[in-house]
Amino acid sequence: xxxxxxxxxxxxxxxxxxxxxxxxxxxxxxxxxxxxxxxxxxxxxxxxxxxxxxxxxxxxxxxxxxxxxxxxxxxxxxxxxxxxxxxxxxxxxxxxxxxxxxxxxxxxxxxx
Amino acid sequence: xxxxxxxxxxxxxxxxxxxxxxxxxxxxxxxxxxxxxxxxxxxxxxxxxxxxxxxxxxxxxxxxxxxxxxxxxxxxxxxxxxxxxxxxxxxxxxxxxxxxxxxxxxxxxxxx
Numbered sequence: 001x002x003x004x005x006x007x008x009x010x011x012x013x014x015x016x017x018x019x020x021x022x023x024x025x026x027x028x029x030x031x032x033x034x035x036x037x038x039x040x041x042x043x044x045x046x047x048x049x050x051x052x053x054x055x056x057x058x059x060x061x062x063x064x065x066x067x068x069x070x071x072x073x074x075x076x077x078x079x080x081x082x083x084x085x086x087x088x089x090x091x092x093x094x095x096x097x098x099x100x101x102x103x104x105x106x107x108x109x110x111x112x
Numbered sequence: 113x114x115x116x117x118x119x120x121x122x123x124x125x126x127x128x129x130x131x132x133x134x135x136x137x138x139x140x141x142x143x144x145x146x147x148x149x150x151x152x153x154x155x156x157x158x159x160x161x162x163x164x165x166x167x168x169x170x171x172x173x174x175x176x177x178x179x180x181x182x183x184x185x186x187x188x189x190x191x192x193x194x195x196x197x198x199x200x201x202x203x204x205x206x207x208x209x210x211x212x213x214x215x216x217x218x219x220x221x222x223x224x
Contacts, residue, residue, distance in 0.1 A: 008152075032210045032211055032212075034210070034212055036215075041218070041220070042217060042218065043116075043202050043215035043216050043217045043218045044155075044202070044215045045215070046212055046213070046214060049210045049212050051210065088154075088155070090213075092211045098211050099145075099157060099160065099170075100211065100213055102154060102155045103154070104152075104153075104154040105154060
């Protein structure tokens with residue numbers, strides 16, 4: 001069983017829809033959670049990061065962490081064609097320098 | 113903003129050639145990473161480095177080596193390139209606050 005599970009999709013939604021992207025994990029030591037966005041043929045760019053449980057909002061994006069369920073989500077409101085990309089979740093324990101554990105990535109397409 | 117640069121965006125090499133991929137970061141980060149990314153397999157960690165002249169194997173180090181002579185520069189070496197090393201190679205530098213990683217644009221390597 002992988003430490004982090006993420007549905008690879010693909011996921012296709014109409015412009016303006018609310019998108020929900022999710023990851024589950026098995027390691028209860030994970031404390032820092034990140035979402036990356038990767039456009040085709042580019043490197044991943046850090047979109048959001050959160051610490052422990054709760055919500056964090058940045059514009060149209062909301063990251064949510066539920067540590068009791070070992071479940072994290074990224075919501076995109078009013079989705080735009082420019083949001084079409086692969087979204088990767090990543091997580092790590094808090095202490096010291098740690099490797100990130102990545103999900104496989106979900107490929108998202110927003111149709112105009 | 114953190115800037116991570118990689119020496120080439122696209123590279124074509126022949127089987128058996130020695131290949132050097134270079135990565136430079138400008139944020140004085142101690143930790144740097146090399147990944148490869150393949151469809152359906154996600155990001156896989158090849159090697160990482162916690163300091164100058166320090167290196168540690170990741171999940172798939174076979175066929176690769178690394179060099180970290182200066183803090184800002186981390187090189188990945190393919191001693192004798194093989195066709196199964198055709199892939200997207202991504203370098204990352206790690207921040208200190210949330211262990212977040214900042215990626216370069218990637219090098220798409222094709223081995224013929």
